[in-house]
Amino acid sequence: MTKEYFVKLTIALYKVTDLFPENEPLRYQIRQKAVEILSSLIGENPKIDTSHIQELSRNIEILCRYFEVAQAQNWVDKKNLEVLEREYRKIQKDCLAREKVYPKASSQKIVEKTSETSRRGRIQEDSEGSKREKTTPKERKIKILELLKHKKTLTLSEIKNLFFQVSQRTIRRDMEDLIKKGIVARKRIGQKDVRYTLIKTDITTDRLRSMI
Structure with missing residues (x-):
């Protein structure tokens, strides 16, 4: 497999x-x-x-x-x-x-x-x-990046659905941090949702983790 x-x-x-x-x-x-x-x-x-x-x-x-x-x-x-x-x-x-x-x-x-x-x-x-169950910001970011690496793109609402026990404001803060670190890019779709993609798609998972 x-x-x-x-x-x-x-x-x-x-x-x-x-x-x-x-x-x-x-x-x-x-x-x-x-x-x-x-x-x-x-x-x-x-x-x-x-x-x-x-x-x-x-x-x-x-x-x-x-x-x-x-x-x-x-x-x-x-x-x-x-x-x-x-x-x-x-x-x-x-x-x-x-x-x-x-x-x-x-x-x-x-x-x-x-x-x-x-x-x-x-x-x-x-x-x-x-x-x-409580997830730390780092744990959430690792899961998001691992899925982004393979799925290529995720919307804010899709990410929120993965961590439904976490507020949307918290998810936004997590993603803002990844954007500031140059790991993720953001594109607005419509008036309410946002789409995120990895800036470097060929980067290894271990490297992504070290950048968080």
């Missing part, structure tokens, strides 16, 4: 979740988790220790649970979500196999089907936990 594959999978996920209701929290939960997974996979020197692999596997597991809930809502063709889940499961299996790290027995047990209300409850707990 290549970096290009991981990026294309993330873009495909964005296209599918574009069909979710605009203000649906699950739409942004899925996107944020996908970006966390992407960030773990596309670094210049990704970590390969056991804890990193286990964290990656856990994030994929949570993402697949989100897919289950989304399938029950009939917002999109279920086949689209099934394909996404299958591809993320492949990543999970590949990472675990390469590092010879296997899930704990408890994670291999068959999970009994529960009512939609129960599953909604689990997602709500994850959602509330995620909202309480």
Whole structure:
């Protein structure tokens, strides 16, 4: 699996979740988790220790649970979500196999089907936990730059959707800092949104991180 594959999978996920209701929290939960997974996979020197692999596997597991809930809502063709889940499961299996790290027995047990209300409850707990998570400015900027490096362009609203627990004013400050450092260029689109691009597209991820 290549970096290009991981990026294309993330873009495909964005296209599918574009069909979710605009203000649906699950739409942004899925996107944020996908970006966390992407960030773990596309670094210049990704970590390969056991804890990193286990964290990656856990994030994929949570993402697949989100897919289950989304399938029950009939917002999109279920086949689209099934394909996404299958591809993320492949990543999970590949990472675990390469590092010879296997899930704990408890994670291999068959999970009994529960009512939609129960599953909604689990997602709500994850959602509330995620909202309480704090990201530092540097962590946000690294994630933004890694995605920009591969997606080429991002709008302010797209970036805000990645960090829905952070205010738009804070995101603007992050981007202003990247602009002042000569890393990112800005172009206004319409009256309300802004598009950002990397000034140097051939720069390595490690170099970008050192510039923040």
